[in-house]
Amino acid sequence: MNLFEYIRPTSVAEAIAAAGEPGSAYLGAGTNLLDLMKGGVTSPNRLIDLTHLPDLGKIEQLPDGSMRIGALVKNAALAHDTAFSKAYPAVAEALLSGASAQLRNAATVGGNLMQRTRCAYFADPASACNKREPGSGCDAIGGENRHHAILGWSESCIATHPSDFCVALTALDATIEIEGAGGRREVPITDFYLLPGDTPHEETVLEAGEIIVAIKLPANAAGFAGHQRYLKVRERTSYAFALVSAAAALEIENGTITEARLALGGVAMKPWRSAAAEAALAGLSPTREAFEKAAEAAFADARPSGENAYKIELGKRVVARALAMAAAGTPERMPALPASPFASDTGAIAHV
Amino acid sequence: MSDTISLPGGNARFGSNSGQPMTRRDGVLKVTGAATFAADNHPDGMLYAVTANATISRGRVTSLNVEAAKAHPGVVEVITPANRPPLAITPEAKPYPFAFNIEVLQDDTVRYAGQEIAMVVAETLEAATEGARLLAPTYEAETARVGFDDVDSFDPDAVGVGAPPVAEKGDIDAGLAKAVNRISASYETPAQYHNAMEPHAMVAQWDGDRVTLDTPNQALVMSTGAFGAWFGIPPENVTIRSPFLGGGFGSKAIVFGGQVLTVLAAKMLGRPVKYALRRDQMYGPVGHRGATRQAFRMGMDAEGKLTALEHLTTSTTSTFEDFIEPASNASHDLYASPALSSRHKAARLDIGTPGPMRAPGEASGSAALESAIDEAALAAGLDPLEFRLRNYAETAPMSDKPYSAKALRECYAQGAEKFGWSKRPMQPRQMKDDAGRLVGWGMGTALFPAPMFQAKAKATLRADGSALVETAGADMGQGAWTALHQIAADGLGLDIAQVEFHSGHSGLPDGGIAGGSGHTATAGSALHAAGKDAIAKLTELAVNDEASPLFGAGNIGVTARDGRLHRADDPSRSESYGEILARAGVSELGGEGQGARDPSSAEEYAMFSHGAVFAEVKVDPELCQIRVSRLVGAFAAGRIINPRLAASQLYGGMIWGIGFALLEEAVHDRRSGRIMNANLAEYHVPVNADVPPMDVILVDEDDRYVNALGIKGVGEIGITGTVGAIANAIWHATGVRVRKFPIGIEALLAETSAH
Amino acid sequence: MNLSLTLTINGETREIVLDDPRVTLLDLLRERLGLTGAKKGCDRGQCGACTILVDGQRINSCLALAISYHGSSITTVEGLAQGGTLHPVQQAFIDHDGFQCGFCTPGQVMSAVGLIAEGQTGDDPERVREAMSGNICRCGAYMGITEAVIEARGKMSETKPEKAA
């Protein structure tokens, strides 16, 4: 890790001013930033520590019924906040399926949004990577890319966004509150992330020095509270990133889906909202056929970026299952293994 | 500062000595953080060393920016091939046992990714780490060869540690020709890494021509000779302290380059130096389980008896050293067949040299063999347990030697009973749980040799009737500090609370190697013998002393129990150790003992631990995520010194079986040869949620030939059998036979439809 | 650059002046303060060996920049046993053989203490397994660990009621 200057601002304005210098980076809990600095992936020359800023650690219900989550709220604190997890259970489930209890206790929601890809070539400074070093090439192409993107990738970059939290936020139309030298603005999460195109090093709409101050979940998203789930398929039962994940939310009235929400994780460089799948579901009854149709729609444009064609088939199955789970209803209590296909283990075995 | 571990008596326990499930005697130290591991040492004036490791797999280093590294505040020295001080030997010399051709900055050649290419020493860990990064090496790279298909295979001279590469009996082709059913199948196992939780570490400090090393080590006294050789000093000038190893699994027995360089740096700079590997640096210089391809042909007669069993393995090794996973040897000693052939080939790749990793040969061999046996059972139309019973070997199939003891039938029976095996449907895809997940049951036989090495020990009876026992043993988690202590107390006829135990220090009598699941048997035999020797001397004093109630009992004999010698014919006539010593005016009485196998029984008998493992898995029928939901293992491993600790070892081995079957695989980039998942986030080892409720049954077995105490080993056998059991259960759940480990979502997905 | 910080470590408040901003909490404890109980298994948040409590919450100290934790209260494994009496979690780990080599153990023990305080698992082994999955044990002592956590939680809730899950 390179030597850096450490700055502990006492206000957001001070933080933004400090970040005006090139080579600055904001420090949340550091569970991603320090990891990358230790790996030599990123070498900021000044760290601006956000963790002592006042007022960014609150979870508040706003008068319009929406919920506002300060950027410094810890992942675990949010997932275990009773009001929050009642209103947005799939978000809580997604949070609890990510990383480990220790990491969730430390990690901030702002940092979670801004965590970088887990592409092994990005993490390896000896490899060519357009995201790490624009113009150097992409060693993931033609390399070990079984975990890479199947949607929205480009010839410059085939990485995926690793966050679970963001997938559920995307399904529920979260917005991100940003502050910069020019004041505050709000950006829907669906517009926040950029696909790689020719500029994979540009990942979000954040301008240099801008800071995430909060995340908002709209009041109407709570309408889905009874039918929302997050499903995450992993190679290990816990403490593993998603191969493919999905957040599904349904509004069901009189046996008909009035509105559907679907976002996918592990498939693209952004949490992937599927308008096509949502449209395919509207007005249908919540049946397996409907869910499979939606799954086909969600992956209509998918194509392998390497040895990962299997993820397309897996993705379809994940979507169909997540929708079925949402239709079945949000469980009373958070499952023992959040978001896992083994979430509820009843044990009993039948010979058939 | 760590020194010899010495454990007094007084811990909570359930009874006394061997056979009792005592809790670990080092337990309090471990749960309070007081147990000192190598990297916890911090002598005054200590410097930190960090290596730079190659990022190419073959070629040479063309430049290192030594100036940049040295300019970084806190950096004291950069050691490269250009300025490395001389060592007394070259890596090719290998003048000590288990010497591998290692990297000690002898030149600028790169032989594998991850090889040490420079060492930076600094006042702080932070500075040394950054210094190493600033070296920014450049290379002249040649094409990396990291896959089986990148090279031609060759016929090795030996496999494992000096074992013959080929063993054959009978006529395979004739056996196959007369078979009613046949199978042929090929399996693949990947490179796996030990990943002990404790990264290898060394703190070296010189005092004149003597050096003290704090380093986790599975063979303390042997290693003093190794380090002595590198530095041209006698072994007695090398002190190694290794009171605790944070896991070894085979990777902490062999000296590697970074250790030698640390000692060298300390000498060069005249200050103590600490070097601890980063996790990513453990993927290369410190060994791994080599990848294998294993091909089988089996034939069965109408009764389902094997007529031929052929097992051909190709194992990977490095370009500069041989360690060839002896996987085919797993077929030597398990299933009876009139024709048996086991052969090995090897492939040289641009990788770090493989080495012994928990159950070397047996684990990979068993994974494939037990899968193939399942396929053979299916071909023969027999239940997998019934098939194994029909092919039960009454004598060791390859050598025809009788087994010293073999309670495998009992293992099968007790394990099957506990698991409920008799309810298993023959056909796959017959069981579901009430959430709709596919459920499958599979089994495998576990087998592991019961070797012994050489060990020495000392026992000293003290005036107060207590005793001190000493051996340079190693506890890497197997529980030596408890089990050896129990055995030693029994040898002395004392309660464990009366016996002080010193170990983990090379200055003590040579405790041999903690490996091959033979440490308890070997060091335990030495300790027991030392105790017996001391008691014999004490007896000598008593029976010749007219004042003793034991006077004249020389021909009748005495027994040592509870700190007293009793006349064999009249136990009421006894005297305490303290009284005997006091009267003789002796303040201390020493005994010595050795542990080694009796060569004649080694010649006569085949010696193995056995077991049977039963697995239940659940598979999501569409998403194909797999979870082991139940494991039952029944093991017969001779006399069990401490059932609590033995069970833990077996659970641990079975959990390694879960990792092998479902998770573990080092993934090389085919172009650069680098391992792309050289970390614990992407190289998956089992986490708590991967581990189901498990049962271990310790099956009684009285083995009168392995050694006087009847002790075998339990450290490695758990992984054997388990891998195959899980693979077979996956087949039984899904109907899909995956022949490439680890078995994951992708493989099943391809074969299962969404409905 | 002001690199001084105040930390309360195992009950004792200490003023610490760093000479380097890069020092993590783990390296501060281990290399500069002589508290080597917390272990370094990966240094990258991937194993849990470095788990400590910060303001009562379990975190990975290897990915925590020390200077950023100015004002925090830290508990390490050295601070658990009170006057020679083991913490119930420590005792339960011994009783259930929740370790072998012991290298992951300080992290497991601290994680278990944090888990019990979080009050999310009850005595459901499946929830305990999931909640302890951030602590890798290569020796495979997971069965004993799970049992130990459940037993210690039970013992502790006899004395202090757990916050409702």
Ligand SMILES: Cc1cc2nc3c(=O)[nH]c(=O)nc-3n(C[C@H](O)[C@H](O)[C@H](O)COP(=O)(O)OP(=O)(O)OC[C@H]3O[C@@H](n4cnc5c(N)ncnc54)[C@H](O)[C@@H]3O)c2cc1C
């Ligand atoms: C072993 C491991 C496993 C993991 N597994 C998962 C998983 O399964 N699922 C998952 O979703 N995540 C996983 N994670 C990632 C984890 O969720 C993130 O590391 C964490 O959320 C980052 O939060 P932080 O506060 O530590 O961010 P930091 O590391 O402090 O910051 C991350 C980035 O965000 C920037 N940043 C931080 N705060 C702000 C802000 N307010 N405004 C603007 N920029 C900001 C920083 O400059 C930095 O670039 C895992 C991490 C590890 C180490």
Ligand code: SF4
């Ligand atoms: S996929 Fe993207 S992140 Fe990965 S190496 Fe290519 S450019 Fe870099």
Ligand code: FES
């Ligand atoms: S050392 Fe911190 S998580 Fe591994």
Ligand code: FES
């Ligand atoms: S006890 Fe050895 S790693 Fe857990």
